[in-house]
Amino acid sequence: MIEVEHLAKHFEARVEGRRARVVAVEDIGFTALDGRITALLGPNGAGKTTTMRVVAGLVRADRGHARVGGVDVASDPHAVRAQLGMLSDARGLYARLTARENVRYYADLRQVPRADGDTRLAMIADLLDMGALLDRRIEGFSTGERMKVALARALIHDPQHLILDEPTNGLDVVSTRALRRLLQHLRAAGKCIVISTHIMQEVEQLADEIVIVAHGRTVARGTAGMIRATAGTATLEDAFVALAYPAHRERAA
């Protein structure tokens, strides 16, 4: 289970040559349960990536708490990382290594026994249909192939919690379906999965729970049906626009 409460985070950045305070997250909160897929849905710059980095212990929050499997991220980031798999928006693979070597590097760093790692990689490769890729070097891989390798790498230690930042970015239909199949398989195994996205279709097909974030705040949470009902709209897309861009609705009305 991943619990996030009243998270806030700002950055110092240069805006038009001057130092400025940029608020990335103002008040985001949600709970992602085991055996469910929770989707953070929001426009670009809503604070999804920052929230995920806080949960992974890569970034310290200004306010609020994040707990992964009951462990507070701020007090024990090591323990949190140990039970977490993360696919970041930059896939970050090593081009001169083969797919298998890329995955093994992380398996070794996480002290996964070689035999267990190999069995697990074979299983993931089967689910993602990437067996033929394993012993080729990453240079020349397509976006979809890179995503598959990065995903295999994030899953190699069989984490209870999985965070995926924009997993379908740049993927074709076949790769998207392979990803969906894998996530459903993991959900059935009782894993806690959080994905961030701005693609409606994906959310409707995959997510059990939807958290809509906009301008650094959680504006709605619940199942697709609950969110449609709250917004009083027929489709999830309309509900999303109504909730994430209130100004838009006024203009439309």
Next chain:
Amino acid sequence: MTAWIVFRKELTDALRDRRTWIVVLVSSILAGPISLLLLSKFVASVEESVARREVFLAGGAAAPTLANFIQRAGGTVKEAPADFRELVRSGELQNAVVVVPPDFEARLGRGESIRLDVVFDDTSSRSQGPARATLGMLRAFSRELGSQRLLARGVGLQVLSPVDVEEINLAAGKSRGAQLLFLVPWLALLGAVVGAISVAIDVTAGERERGSLEPLLMNPVSTPAIVLGKWAVVAACSAAVVVLTLVGFRGAMVFIPSESLSALMQFGAAESVLFLAMLLPFAAMIAAVNMFAATYGRSHKEAQTYASYLTMLVNFAPVIPLFLSVRDAAWQLYVPAMAQQVVMMRALRGEAVGPADVLVPAAMAIGITMLALGAQARLLRNERIVFSR
């Protein structure tokens, strides 16, 4: 354990990078054998032209007495080409040219004084030796003539030269080459830098550029261990270039058949070991400092800029003593790059090198290595470094 895993991975990665190989091979081949070959050619050609004592005469047919003297003194007489002034000015003719007047023998017979113009250009360091040799030859000829004339008048030789001056130049032969000898340790130092750069950038700024730093830090491992593993690979590459460069020097000493080169510098087994003792801590330091500087780069290109400042410093520090014309001040041992240069030069010249000369620069290098590695580990926990791309 973590450090070892990181080391193994980064080593595989670096060895598969063609850039690493090009740098390692080119720098060690260029630095060692080729530079020594050129140095030995230079020294040999200087010595050869001095030894051959070629004296160029313009209109030499008019002065058989002078030609005879030169031959007796062990020199060879050559007739200067017609356009010798042009050739001397352009540097094609390195020797001095003696312009002989047509009435040379007539004036000689009458016992008059003779004017000889000597044309040379001393801007080129290679022409200074031959010019000096020619001038010396002419002075000796003048002395001989004078004493013959005095003897003919019944005056003893000691009247003419109450002081007998004999030149004994201790720097003879070696001195010209010694000016270029600083190249040898300097190239070895440069090898350490060149060997470190591309790998140092790849494991730091490269990791940021391709976005692999964030997922790497997501693993439950300690940052200092990651830094240590990466540093070990960079230091190993730097050390490899250093060792290859030294092997190149040794090989050149063995295979280049030049007595002038072996007279010029001492580079035997003892010197090789001393060079290693000076250069390996330096390689460790340059690897750490290079990585630290490159971590600030968001891309290869940006890191390249920071690395080039560092290279410039290392290029420049050893040359400073040449300009200051200070020889071996104690403080120099505390300045990295300069210290290594000074001590290695001393060894090449066959001078004594004490334990402090090795230990002080090594301690400085190891101290700086640890500071740079510590600072780097802290940098990798800095949100602005990890996430800004």
